[in-house]
Amino acid sequence: MTDDDTNDVRIERRPGRRPGTSDTRSRILESARVRFAQNGYDKVSVRAIAADAGVDAALIHHYFGTKKQLFIASIQLPVDPEEIVRRVRDAPADDMGAVLAGLIFNLWESPQRHAFIALFRSAMAGDEIDLIRNFFLRVVLHEIAPRVDEPAGSGPLRVQLVVSQLMGVLAARHVLELDAIARVPVADLVDTIAPTLQRYLSGPLPAAPPTGDAG
Amino acid sequence: MTDDDTNDVRIERRPGRRPGTSDTRSRILESARVRFAQNGYDKVSVRAIAADAGVDAALIHHYFGTKKQLFIASIQLPVDPEEIVRRVRDAPADDMGAVLAGLIFNLWESPQRHAFIALFRSAMAGDEIDLIRNFFLRVVLHEIAPRVDEPAGSGPLRVQLVVSQLMGVLAARHVLELDAIARVPVADLVDTIAPTLQRYLSGPLPAAPPTGDAG
Numbered sequence: 425m426t427d428d429d430t431n432d433v434r435i436e437r438r439p440g441r442r443p444g445t446s447d448t449r450s451r452i453l454e455s456a457r458v459r460f461a462q463n464g465y466d467k468v469s470v471r472a473i474a475a476d477a478g479v480d481a482a483l484i485h486h487y488f489g490t491k492k493q494l495f496i497a498s499i500q501l502p503v504d505p506e507e508i509v510r511r512v513r514d515a516p517a518d519d520m521g522a523v524l525a526g527l528i529f530n531l532w533e534s535p536q537r538h539a540f541i542a543l544f545r546s547a548m549a550g551d552e553i554d555l556i557r558n559f560f561l562r563v564v565l566h567e568i569a570p571r572v573d574e575p576a577g578s579g580p581l582r583v584q585l586v587v588s589q590l591m592g593v594l595a596a597r598h599v600l601e602l603d604a605i606a607r608v609p610v611a612d613l614v615d616t617i618a619p620t621l622q623r624y625l626s627g628p629l630p631a632a633p634p635t636g637d638a639g
Numbered sequence: 640m641t642d643d644d645t646n647d648v649r650i651e652r653r654p655g656r657r658p659g660t661s662d663t664r665s666r667i668l669e670s671a672r673v674r675f676a677q678n679g680y681d682k683v684s685v686r687a688i689a690a691d692a693g694v695d696a697a698l699i700h701h702y703f704g705t706k707k708q709l710f711i712a713s714i715q716l717p718v719d720p721e722e723i724v725r726r727v728r729d730a731p732a733d734d735m736g737a738v739l740a741g742l743i744f745n746l747w748e749s750p751q752r753h754a755f756i757a758l759f760r761s762a763m764a765g766d767e768i769d770l771i772r773n774f775f776l777r778v779v780l781h782e783i784a785p786r787v788d789e790p791a792g793s794g795p796l797r798v799q800l801v802v803s804q805l806m807g808v809l810a811a812r813h814v815l816e817l818d819a820i821a822r823v824p825v826a827d828l829v830d831t832i833a834p835t836l837q838r839y840l841s842g843p844l845p846a847a848p849p850t851g852d853a854g
Binding site for chain 2: 544615
C-alpha cells in the first residue's frame with residue numbers, strides 16, 4: 425500500500441520515540457494503534473492488544489496503566505506535528521495546499537496512518553474531542569492561521585476549512601474505504617485535493633468574518 | 640440556530656413518517672436521535688433515552704426491541720434521500736455543487752441534523768459501516784454518478800470526493816464544533832464549499848481513472 429514517491433515528503437521520527445531499550449513496549453504500542461484504528465476505542469480490549477503483541481495483558485497494564493492511558497500513549501503521533509506545520513508555513517503562499525496535501529496524504533499511506541485513524545475515530549466517538557480541539561487550537565491554528573490571515577480575522581476559518589477536507593478524506597478513504605476514493609493513487613489524490621486546500625487557504629472567502637464587531 | 644433563508648431548500652418529510660397515531664413513539668425516536676448524535680451509539684443507554692422521552696425503558700423495548708433496533712429506527716432519515724439526489728441530479732450541470740451544498744448544509748441546521756450526526760458518528764465508530772456504504776452505493780452513486788461521469792468511469796470518484804468534503808464539514812462543524820467553522824453563517828458556508836463540490840463534480844480531475852483496463 426505504500427507508494428515510492430512518498431520519499432520527498434517523508435517526515436523524520438520525533439527524536440526519542442520508540443526507545444531501543446524496549447522492543448516489547450513499541451510492539452505493544454503498534455498493536456494498540458492498529459487495533460484502535462481498525463475497531464475504534466470502545467470496541468478494543470487490552471486482552472486483544474496483548475494477544476496481537478504476543479504478551480500478557482498484565483504486562484500492558486504494568487507498562488501503560490489503564491486502557492485509556494494505553495490509548496493516549498498509542499496516539500502520540502510518530503511524527504512531530506510541528507514539523508508538518510513548519511513545512512506548510514514556510515512553503516510559498518501559492519504552494520501551501522500542494523505541500524500540505526503531499527505531506528498528509530503520503531503520511532496516511534504509511535503505517536503511521538493507524539495513529540491518525542485511531543485518533544480521528546476516537547474523536548468522532550467523543551472520546552478525545554478536547555484533546556483534538558486543543559491540538560488544533562494550540563499547534564495548527566497558532567502556527568498556520570496568522571500565515572493565511574487575509575483578510576484579517578479569516579485565518580482560523582481558513583485552517584478549519586482545510587481541516588474539514590482532510591478529515592473528510594480520512595473518513596472516506598481510510599475509515600469507510602469507499603471504493604473509488606480508496607483506490608485512487610496517492611499522487612492523483614494529492615493533485616485533486618490540493619487546489620481545494622489552496623483555495624481555502626488563500627482564495628476569496630465569502631465566509632470571511634467581518635473585520636469589525638458589527639455583523 | 641435555524642436560518643430563515645433555508646425556506647427555498649426545505650425538504651418535505653417522507654410520507655408516512657411520524658404516524659399521528661403515536662406521539663410517544665415519535666418522542667422516543669427524537670430522544671434517541673439526539674442522544675445518539677450527542678454521545679455516539681456505544682455511550683448511550685436505553686434507560687437514558689427513556690428518561691429523556693419521559694417513558695419507561697420497558698416501553699421502548701416493547702416498541703422497538705433492542706437498542707440496536709432502536710438505533711436503526713432512529714437514523715431512518717426524516718427526509719427522503721432520493722428527493723435530495725433527484726434535485727441535485729436535475730440541477731443545471733454548472734449548478735449542482737451549489738444546489739447540493741444548499742440542500743445539505745441547511746438540512747444540517749434543522750433538528751434533522753441529529754439523525755445525520757448520529758449515523759455519521761456511528762459509521763466512524765464502525766457500527767454501521769456497511770449500512771452507510773450500501774446507502775452510498777445504492778442511492779447516491781447509482782443516481783448521481785452517471786450524471787457526472789465525464790470522462791467515462793470518473794463518476795464514482797467524483798461523488799466520493801463530494802462525500803468526503805460533506806463528511807468533513809459534518810465532522811468539523813457539527814461533531815468537533817471547531818469554533819470558526821461552527822460559527823460561520825450557513826449561507827456563507829454554502830458559498831464557500833459549493834465551488835469545491837462543483838469542481839469535484841465537473842472540473843478537471845487528475846485522479847480520473849484510465850478509461851481502458853491498463854492502469
